[in-house]
Amino acid sequence: MRNNRFKLKYVLPVISFTLLVLIWELLARYAGWSAHVFPAPEQVATGMLELIADGSLFKHAVASLYRVTMGFYLAFLIGVPTGIVLGRWQFARTLLNPVVQFLRPISPLAWIPLAMLWFGIGDPPAIFLIFLASFFPLAVSTMIAVTAINPTYFQVAANFNFSAWERIKLIVVPAIVPAVVTAMRITITIAWLVVVAAEMIAVQSGLGYLILDSRNALRMDYVMDGMIAIGAIGLLLDVIMKRLGRFESTEWASG
Amino acid sequence: MGHIVIRNLNKHFSERRGARRTGNGAGGLAGETISVLDDVNLEFENGEMVCILGPSGCGKTTLLRIIAGFDEQFEGQVNVDGQPVDGPCADHIFLFQSSGLLPWMTVRQNVGLGLRQMQDQAKHDETLREYIEIVELEGFEDHYPHQLSGGMQRRAELARALAVNPELLIMDEPFSGLDFFTHMKMREEVVNMHDYIGKTMLMVTHDIDDALIMGDRIVVMSGRPSTIKLARKLDFPRPRDFEHNEELSRLRAEVFLMLGVPYAV
Numbered sequence: 001m002r003n004n005r006f007k008l009k010y011v012l013p014v015i016s017f018t019l020l021v022l023i024w025e026l027l028a029r030y031a032g033w034s035a036h037v038f039p040a041p042e043q044v045a046t047g048m049l050e051l052i053a054d055g056s057l058f059k060h061a062v063a064s065l066y067r068v069t070m071g072f073y074l075a076f077l078i079g080v081p082t083g084i085v086l087g088r089w090q091f092a093r094t095l096l097n098p099v100v101q102f103l104r105p106i107s108p109l110a111w112i113p114l115a116m117l118w119f120g121i122g123d124p125p126a127i128f129l130i131f132l133a134s135f136f137p138l139a140v141s142t143m144i145a146v147t148a149i150n151p152t153y154f155q156v157a158a159n160f161n162f163s164a165w166e167r168i169k170l171i172v173v174p175a176i177v178p179a180v181v182t183a184m185r186i187t188i189t190i191a192w193l194v195v196v197a198a199e200m201i202a203v204q205s206g207l208g209y210l211i212l213d214s215r216n217a218l219r220m221d222y223v224m225d226g227m228i229a230i231g232a233i234g235l236l237l238d239v240i241m242k243r244l245g246r247f248e249s250t251e252w253a254s255g
Numbered sequence: 256m257g258h259i260v261i262r263n264l265n266k267h268f269s270e271r272r273g274a275r276r277t278g279n280g281a282g283g284l285a286g287e288t289i290s291v292l293d294d295v296n297l298e299f300e301n302g303e304m305v306c307i308l309g310p311s312g313c314g315k316t317t318l319l320r321i322i323a324g325f326d327e328q329f330e331g332q333v334n335v336d337g338q339p340v341d342g343p344c345a346d347h348i349f350l351f352q353s354s355g356l357l358p359w360m361t362v363r364q365n366v367g368l369g370l371r372q373m374q375d376q377a378k379h380d381e382t383l384r385e386y387i388e389i390v391e392l393e394g395f396e397d398h399y400p401h402q403l404s405g406g407m408q409r410r411a412e413l414a415r416a417l418a419v420n421p422e423l424l425i426m427d428e429p430f431s432g433l434d435f436f437t438h439m440k441m442r443e444e445v446v447n448m449h450d451y452i453g454k455t456m457l458m459v460t461h462d463i464d465d466a467l468i469m470g471d472r473i474v475v476m477s478g479r480p481s482t483i484k485l486a487r488k489l490d491f492p493r494p495r496d497f498e499h500n501e502e503l504s505r506l507r508a509e510v511f512l513m514l515g516v517p518y519a520v
Binding site: 153155156159160166171174253 | 323325342343344345347348349351353355357358359360368369371399400401419
């Protein structure tokens with residue numbers, strides 16, 4: 001029974017992807033659209049092999065991943081400590097939370113004109129946009145996680161004479177790990193969405209640029225290859241993030 | 256050490272929700288306060304096991320939290336060993352009603368919380384092992400709290416408290432949520448522990464038999480606002496037996512009555 005379920009876990013997704021390709025193939029064959037407008041799976045697969053063979057897909061994917069990694073980790077390094085400060089310190093929360101909540105709903109894409117003006121073109125404006133997109137969800141999720149820590153644990157800390165640093169290290173940080181990992185999973189997806197959009201405007205490389213450039217060349221098969229690569233890498237990032245959250249010491253949160 | 260004197264202790268809560276609810280002329284004033292403890296006077300001897308009984312919500316936990324230093328908004332005098340309480344400290348360890356074990360730490364790490372200052376690693380490990388042995392959790396050192404049963408969690412917390420060698424141990428319903436057998440075993444273990452370390456222990460309980468069997472002194476509190484209905488020393492020999500000790504069984508009936516429970520339904 002257990003073994004069956006294990007098999008299903010891998011078999012079912014294969015079935016759903018096969019179905020997707022099948023529908024795509026049927027539409028391409030019988031819907032009567034031109035191959036320039038709606039390329040068939042076979043054509044897209046050929047295009048994919050070409051892009052892999054000449055190394056351009058790899059080059060663009062690496063460029064996009066570099067920007068996401070930089071922006072995301074910058075947001076992580078600044079956002080999580082910000083969230084801890086906001087969560088632990090009522091004064092800072094009252095002071096800054098309204099500003100955070102005001103800036104948060106502004107789409108990172110709305111910052112594109114300013115980002116280009118401030119950082120020129122190339123990697124810096126894209127990294128800045130990823131940072132903006134990732135910072136707010138990470139900081140806000142961390143803040144909420146910190147305020148939700150069971151007050152009993154702080155009383156235990158007081159009872160055992162914890163220093164301020166020990167309260168952060170032994171209570172706050174381990175307590176918020178599960179919530180922060182979940183926030184990272186959601187945020188990396190947002191970052192990945194934003195990098196593609198940013199690359200359509202500010203840079204000459206990356207998967208977003210590949211799609212835009214292919215559209216200008218009217219190569220819809222390459223456009224679809226770009227989309228497939230984005231989806232596949234997005235899936236991979238989620239799997240990596242999920243793995244990241246699996247420590248024995250965080251299992252208390254899932255039970 | 257562990258001598259506690261409480262004089263004229265009063266405690267109010269300002270009931271904000273209550274103020275809104277009774278705001279439309281039901282006699283409540285805005286910012287109405289609810290009296291929780293009303294002129295409480297108690298004295299506990301050094302090394303006593305004190306059991307505190309009372310109806311739900313009467314302020315037993317509040318009293319414990321004040322003695323432990325978690326709650327400093329009160330009127331009156333609370334002295335431990337001649338010193339007014341001044342915040343929580345490692346000499347007065349509080350055992351929480353819900354588990355106070357840190358869920359992200361193993362039993363070893365939790366019990367080690369009180370031994371962080373110990374420089375000598377060998378002595379540290381030795382002390383740790385000793386207290387884990389006292390509560391019979393050998394073999395579970397590397398388990399996380401959620402991997403333990405309720406009774407084992409309580410024992411781990413007890414070991415953590417004892418490891419700092421506190422002058423005063425404060426327990427808020429240490430047996431709540433345990434099944435009958437675990438409860439009986441834990442009761443025995445706590446009594447043995449008390450005999451062994453001889454420190455003052457305060458324990459809030461709902462269980463009259465717990466109080467009469469374990470206590471060197473029993474305190475019965477009334478409903479809110481809480482006053483002390485009974486505070487007496489129990490000089491009965493152990494093991495205590497309700498059936499054969501007439502005075503004990505009379506006292507038991509009296510306490511049942513005092514708490515408004517008709518005995519032997």
